[in-house]
Amino acid sequence: xxxxxxxxxxxxxxxxxxxxxxxxxxxxxxxxxxxxxxxxxxxxxxxxxxxxxxxxxxxxxxxxxxxxxxxxxxxxxxxxxxxxxxxxxxxxxxxxxxxxxxxxxxxxxxxxxxxxxxxxxxxxxxxxxxxxxxxxxxxxxxxxxxxxxxxxxxxxxxxxxxxxxxxxxxxxxxxxxxxxxxxxxxxxxxxxxxxxxxxxxxxxxxxxxxxxxxxxxxxxxxxxxxxxxxxxxxxxxxxxxxxxxxxxxxxxxxxxxxxxxxxxxxxxxxxxxxxxxxxxxxxxxxxxxxxxxxxxxxxxxxxxxxxxxxxxxxxxxxxxxxxxxxxxxxxxxxxxxxxxxxxxxxxxxxxxxxxxxxxxxxxxxxxxxxxxxxxxxxxxxxxxxxxxxxxxxxxxxxxxxxxxxxxxxxxxxxxxxxxxxxxxxxxxxxxxxxxxxxxxxxxxxxxxxxxxxxxxxxxxxxxxxxxxxxxxxxxxxxxxxxxxxxxxxxxxxxxxxxxxxxxxxxxxxxxxxxxxxxxxxxxxxxxxxxxxxxxxxxxxxxxxxxxxxxxxxxx
Numbered sequence: 001x002x003x004x005x006x007x008x009x010x011x012x013x014x015x016x017x018x019x020x021x022x023x024x025x026x027x028x029x030x031x032x033x034x035x036x037x038x039x040x041x042x043x044x045x046x047x048x049x050x051x052x053x054x055x056x057x058x059x060x061x062x063x064x065x066x067x068x069x070x071x072x073x074x075x076x077x078x079x080x081x082x083x084x085x086x087x088x089x090x091x092x093x094x095x096x097x098x099x100x101x102x103x104x105x106x107x108x109x110x111x112x113x114x115x116x117x118x119x120x121x122x123x124x125x126x127x128x129x130x131x132x133x134x135x136x137x138x139x140x141x142x143x144x145x146x147x148x149x150x151x152x153x154x155x156x157x158x159x160x161x162x163x164x165x166x167x168x169x170x171x172x173x174x175x176x177x178x179x180x181x182x183x184x185x186x187x188x189x190x191x192x193x194x195x196x197x198x199x200x201x202x203x204x205x206x207x208x209x210x211x212x213x214x215x216x217x218x219x220x221x222x223x224x225x226x227x228x229x230x231x232x233x234x235x236x237x238x239x240x241x242x243x244x245x246x247x248x249x250x251x252x253x254x255x256x257x258x259x260x261x262x263x264x265x266x267x268x269x270x271x272x273x274x275x276x277x278x279x280x281x282x283x284x285x286x287x288x289x290x291x292x293x294x295x296x297x298x299x300x301x302x303x304x305x306x307x308x309x310x311x312x313x314x315x316x317x318x319x320x321x322x323x324x325x326x327x328x329x330x331x332x333x334x335x336x337x338x339x340x341x342x343x344x345x346x347x348x349x350x351x352x353x354x355x356x357x358x359x360x361x362x363x364x365x366x367x368x369x370x371x372x373x374x375x376x377x378x379x380x381x382x383x384x385x386x387x388x389x390x391x392x393x394x395x396x397x398x399x400x401x402x403x404x405x406x407x408x409x410x411x412x413x414x415x416x417x418x419x420x421x422x423x424x425x426x427x428x429x430x431x432x433x434x435x436x437x438x439x440x441x442x443x444x445x446x447x448x449x450x451x452x453x454x455x456x457x458x459x460x461x462x463x464x465x466x467x468x469x470x471x472x473x474x475x476x477x478x479x480x481x482x483x484x485x486x487x488x489x490x491x492x493x494x495x496x497x498x499x500x501x502x503x504x505x506x507x508x509x510x511x512x513x514x515x516x517x518x519x520x521x522x523x524x525x526x527x528x529x530x531x532x533x534x535x536x537x538x539x540x541x542x543x544x545x546x547x548x549x550x551x552x553x554x555x
């Protein structure tokens with residue numbers, strides 16, 4: 001049940017918080033006062049599309065908050081818990097829309113998505129807009145109404161999903177057949193490519209080491225010559241450093257007898273001789289290694305040539321060869337999968353069978369419910385000044401099937417007992433259509449699981465005694481549901497157990513809509529206004545009181 005609705009800077013409303021009660025609440029007001037604002041706000045609260053146009057002029061953002069009591073909705077409580085949005089016995093939906101059109105959503109104070117608002121809203125309310133009787137002419141709306149009455153909306157969604165699965169599998173099979181010859185040639189080429197890349201066994205780390213070793217060995221001659229020159233300068237030449245150090249040391253040894261202070265210099269020369277010996281040892285090792293590794297240069301060059309040849313062939317850098325290998329494997333696997341026609345055909349058959357099973361079940365339940373719905377709407381038509389009229393639901397078989405199932409749903413009506421039912425779009429006038437729409441929505445709402453039903457001027461085109469019957473029908477619905485009805489008819493308004501009045505006033509910031517909870521005296525004045533006349537007379541007020549008294553007596 002809806003407990004309260006709060007609005008801030010929404011359309012013509014600056015700030016508003018209104019509480020709601022069980023039973024039938026009617027909402028009335030002059031044309032242009034903003035009666036539909038409440039419906040628009042509830043629509044946004046349950047995830048309908050919104051934009052910056054709903055923001056009151058001069059404001060930066062709009063806020064809508066709707067609080068519901070959900071203690072009798074175990075399905076919603078379970079959904080809230082599964083999504084980490086649960087709060088004891090309540091569900092608060094909040095929507096903020098800023099000047100840029102961006103929307104933020106919250107459920108019980110936690111960030112949510114518009115999809116989650118919509119999913120929560122499916123548990124909470126059914127909204128019947130003021131143009132519902134016009135949309136009733138659309139085949140998809142007729143099918144959805146019947147599915148809602150039959151309680152098979154979930155099954156219908158599953159059927160549509162599996163139809164798409166079936167069609168997707170069928171498309172993959174067709175694509176496989178079309179690509180068979182093309183993919184066979186490509187697959188053969190990729191197999192050769194994969195074999196060549198696998199045989200190459202390219203390793204990026206080994207490639208880097210190979211390049212380093214090859215650079216060293218490719219310059220072995222230059223290295224050998226250079227090493228020989230260095231060794232000649234250090235120990236083998238006529239003026240080699242080793243011989244000069246020996247001579248210098250000998251001279252210092254002779255002079256130590258005369259000057260002991262030369263000993264440190266003598267020690268350094270000895271250290272230099274030792275280090276020079278270490279240098280010569282390392283140089284001889286390097287020279288020896290060149291002689292050993294020279295034989296492997298040819299193998300290295302052959303390996304590098306093979307790698308470069310494959311890289312050039314496939315127009316990639318050597319370091320990209322592993323990625324090419326992975327891509328080749330994946331593409332070949334994809335082509336092999338496409339080529340597995342038997343598996344694809346099996347998937348098509350399985351998807352088709354699953355869809356047909358769901359569609360057949362859906363069709364059976366629809367046909368059973370159609371009889372009950374037709375009888376109920378026909379009975380409602382008799383009360384709404386359509387005596388003798390018959391409502392009928394016709395099934396047009398679609399042998400090949402579609403997302404909606406195995407049949408198209410056609411609502412038909414016979415305005416008189418002597419005529420044959422014909423499609424609703426061809427025979428119903430505007431007034432008749434609105435009454436049939438109300439009978440349909442009332443019948444569907446009786447079986448709906450949601451606790452709140454909202455009717456937005458669905459009584460358009462109705463008047464007189466029929467309007468009173470409409471009001472009684474809504475009040476009867478409110479015995480088991482919370483019902484909110486926006487109406488322009490005094491006969492309907494009189495049936496309300498709670499009455500809200502929308503009015504507008506001009507203020508410094510522009511036109512502002514206000515919502516007032518009417519007491520008994522206020523209801524008399526409002527219904528008197530709705531009864532007509534520029535001046536409200538005592539007779540009009542007396543009539544209004546009689547309507548309210550009669551409604552409370554029959555209710």
